[in-house]
Amino acid sequence: MATATTRLRCLLLLFLVQLLLLLSAAAGARWQDFLRLPSEGGDAAAGTRWAVLIAGSNGYYNYRHQADVCHAYQIMKKGGLKDENIIVFMYDDIASSPDNPRPGVIINHPSGGDVYAGVPKDYTGEDVTVNNFLAVLLGNRSAVSGGSGKVVASGPGDHVFVYYSDHGGPGVLGMPSGDYLYAKDLVGALERKHDAGGYRSLVFYLEACESGSIFEGLLPEGINVYATTAANAEESSWGTYCPGDDQGPPPEFDTCLGDLYSVAWMEDSDVHNLRTESLKQQYEVVKDRTSAHGTYSLGSHVMQYGDQSLNGQSLYQFIGTDPANDNATFGRDNSLRRRSSGTVNQRDADLVYFWQKYKKSAEGTPEKAEARKRLLQVMSRRSRVDSSMELIGSLLFGSDEGPKVLGAVRPAGQPLADDWDCLKAMVHAYEAQCGPLKQYGMKHMRSFANICNAGVGEDAMAKVASQACAAAR
Ligand SMILES: *[C@@H]1O[C@H](CO)[C@@H](O)[C@H](O)[C@H]1NC(C)=O
Numbered sequence: 001m002a003t004a005t006t007r008l009r010c011l012l013l014l015f016l017v018q019l020l021l022l023l024s025a026a027a028g029a030r031w032q033d034f035l036r037l038p039s040e041g042g043d044a045a046a047g048t049r050w051a052v053l054i055a056g057s058n059g060y061y062n063y064r065h066q067a068d069v070c071h072a073y074q075i076m077k078k079g080g081l082k083d084e085n086i087i088v089f090m091y092d093d094i095a096s097s098p099d100n101p102r103p104g105v106i107i108n109h110p111s112g113g114d115v116y117a118g119v120p121k122d123y124t125g126e127d128v129t130v131n132n133f134l135a136v137l138l139g140n141r142s143a144v145s146g147g148s149g150k151v152v153a154s155g156p157g158d159h160v161f162v163y164y165s166d167h168g169g170p171g172v173l174g175m176p177s178g179d180y181l182y183a184k185d186l187v188g189a190l191e192r193k194h195d196a197g198g199y200r201s202l203v204f205y206l207e208a209c210e211s212g213s214i215f216e217g218l219l220p221e222g223i224n225v226y227a228t229t230a231a232n233a234e235e236s237s238w239g240t241y242c243p244g245d246d247q248g249p250p251p252e253f254d255t256c257l258g259d260l261y262s263v264a265w266m267e268d269s270d271v272h273n274l275r276t277e278s279l280k281q282q283y284e285v286v287k288d289r290t291s292a293h294g295t296y297s298l299g300s301h302v303m304q305y306g307d308q309s310l311n312g313q314s315l316y317q318f319i320g321t322d323p324a325n326d327n328a329t330f331g332r333d334n335s336l337r338r339r340s341s342g343t344v345n346q347r348d349a350d351l352v353y354f355w356q357k358y359k360k361s362a363e364g365t366p367e368k369a370e371a372r373k374r375l376l377q378v379m380s381r382r383s384r385v386d387s388s389m390e391l392i393g394s395l396l397f398g399s400d401e402g403p404k405v406l407g408a409v410r411p412a413g414q415p416l417a418d419d420w421d422c423l424k425a426m427v428h429a430y431e432a433q434c435g436p437l438k439q440y441g442m443k444h445m446r447s448f449a450n451i452c453n454a455g456v457g458e459d460a461m462a463k464v465a466s467q468a469c470a471a472a473r
């Protein structure tokens with residue numbers, strides 16, 4: 001039986017080879033043009049597909065970022081990417097968190113299944129850092145510390161997809177350990193990757209508050225990078241499937257399950273034959289959902305940056321397609337016009353968690369007292385950061401001008417700062433006096449950039465920060 005099948009296969013193969021030889025002779029082409037190894041991806045233009053997926057936060061109240069990234073992994077995997085070409089960064093403190101009502105499981109939709117199973121743990125815990133992320137992106141194995149050592153070892157014919165889900169602020173993205181990722185360094189790495197012949201084209205999907213500021217005025221055209229962001233340069237992005245929403249999580253979850261822009265691109269990718277859907281078509285679907293169908297109430301402006309000429313490329317080139325969706329062709333009217341679910345401004349999503357904890361614990365218990373304490377701590381920490389920045393503005397520019405200088409927004413197309421080393425130095429000067437900005441404090445990055453743009457030096461900053469924070473202590 002087995003031999004018969006084998007013989008049949010051999011005959012078929014022989015027939016195919018003859019046919020190919022005939023065809024190539026006719027067209028004057030080489031057999032290599034016809035015969036491709038399966039590992040080469042199946043269509044001539046594809047090269048190898050690589051993906052870098054990163055959640056830049058930790059903590060159960062940030063459940064959604066790691067849930068997003070796990071979900072993205074499942075899409076890549078079903079799309080046909082191989083584990084050796086998918087690199088995942090996640091702190092990995094969610095599935096086994098004592099707060100997780102479903103131990104060992106992560107979901108990204110109120111009625112969704114587990115997205116955690118099978119996710120490779122390339123870079124977890126303290127290995128989720130700016131240095132490792134950039135080294136992985138650049139394919140520089142010797143610059144990586146810890147983790148699996150997997151890097152994007154891509155070549156000039158390859159396609160690279162990067163997805164980042166996190167908190168951010170003007171010009172920065174968060175990391176659970178170490179320094180922030182500054183826009184200038186990220187864009188610089190993309191340019192270097194391009195110059196080194198590291199890809200044919202690269203798509204970057206970015207979920208974070210003020211995520212437009214990462215590329216605005218910084219990402220050049222002509223390096224075959226196409227980026228979309230959850231928000232423009234000056235607004236927050238939105239968490240979704242949050243407690244209290246009309247489409248909230250199961251009641252035992254005290255945290256948001258996803259982010260609006262992120263679930264918009266992923267739930268669209270989950271159900272379509274991605275050979276038939278272009279980057280531009282997905283952008284339109286995601287923009288519609290993320291803007292709450294164009295109302296922008298509880299929603300944000302999805303933006304496009306870089307080489308718009310890539311708009312027409314199919315998603316398949318970058319993230320493959322799930323064979324189960326082969327008949328689900330993308331079309332305008334079959335696209336997911338899902339009801340807008342409730343959302344929470346990303347920056348307030350941790351408050352929702354602490355509030356839920358407080359609300360749910362029984363009156364008079366130590367849990368209630370503890371939850372109340374944590375909520376108040378978070379709120380007072382926020383107001384301390386805000387008032388220290390306000391005071392710094394007044395000390396530097398006077399109480400009338402201070403708020404205007406710090407709050408100034410540059411016209412679209414201009415980067416946040418001219419001198420990014422100055423921005424970093426300002427942030428360090430502040431943090432040395434006042435403590436870390438952390439995920440909430442990142443919202444003040446524009447103020448630091450404006451202080452630099454106004455020509456204030458590092459020493460002057462250190463001096464007023466010390467005054468301002470001594471007053472706040
Ligand atoms: C890789 O990283 C190492 C260590 O940071 C650095 O010395 C080296 O120049 C990098 N290689 C490339 C090709 O950028």
Ligand SMILES: *[C@@H]1O[C@H](CO)[C@@H](O)[C@H](O)[C@H]1NC(C)=O
Binds near residue numbers: 323324325326327
């Ligand atoms: C697609 O449709 C064809 C024809 O109806 C069918 O044979 C095939 O099984 C379908 N494929 C999937 C993945 O549903």
